Amino acid sequence: MKLNKFYIRYYPPGIVFEYQKQRRTKQKILDLFDIEKETDVEALAARIAVDEPLITPGVQPQLVALLRKLRNKSSSDHCGDRHDVTGSPSFRLDRTLSGGHSLPITNVCADKYGDICATGSYDRTCRIWNARTGAENLTLAGHENAVYSVSLAVTGRALTGSFDKTARIWSLDGGGECLCTMSGHSAEVVAVDVCAPRQVVATSSMDRTTRLFSAATGKSLASNPKAGSTRPWLND
Structure with a gap:
């Protein structure tokens, strides 16, 4: 297998690898649902490189850069501006559905x-x-x-x-x-x-x-x- 390129999928968060295998272009998607503001992207890149043969030492710095962009985007999405809702219709919490799903x-x-x-x-x-x-x-x-x-x-x-x-x-x-x-x-x-x-x-x-x-x-x-x-x- 030969890596052609890899790029960010912002939502849901992940990295898409495009590679060549037997003269055919294929894609592999690495889901990164748990990436957040505190994520150590260098350590994450190292773990990915261990499990993913497409990531060689030569491209690992690019992977770190992409992971940093993804981390920053993910953290900004969860920290949006608060808006003044004065005069807007009021809402109240009716009930919470919980205890079912094991993932987001x-x-x-x-x-x-x-x-x-x-x-x-x-x-x-x-x-x-x-x-x-x-x-x-x-x-x-x-x-x-x-x-x-x-x-x-x-x-x-x-x-x-x-x-x-x-x-x-x-x-x-x-x-x-x-x-x-x-x-x-x-x-x-x-x-x-x-x-x-x-x-x-x-x-x-x-x-x-x-x-x-x-x-x-x-x-x-x-x-x-x-x-x-x-x-x-x-x-x-």
Whole structure:
């Protein structure tokens, strides 16, 4: 393997390695979810170099520089300016949903009635909660990487998009069975949406495409290679 280049992925934090193997260009992503203001980037670079054969002594200083940029960006994102909200509507904390996920939450959504909510997480699960009581109803497990996007747009169903390059439809009746897995993206799925009347699911990905799938069968219906990794919108 020969390293061509590597660059920062600011959110979620990580480093992308582009390398050559058997005359083919490939990518490898190193997730750095825990990088923070106090992170020792020199020590982190040394640990990465031990485990990653693409990092040679000659490129390690560049890795340190990238990690420093990533650390500074991550810390600034968590220390935003406080704004004066005088005159704005007041809000109060109703309840906290806790004790479920073992890693940071990536996304949250509620159903249209406000009865349940779904959370996605880097722990590779989606959890369904009773929004009235705060109790956990279901754990939807099966994705092989972080669950990054969640939707409760269809009653009785949950839709998830994952860094494992797939999206899934789950039944919320009974034990949370996976009804359908939608594959076809070559990189992380970052957004999912659904048009219930047409039984069509839309996904977008870091591979810079959007795709349409049958919600009934999971079969790929169409793709748009020029869409970029933006959120898909579906009209009824």
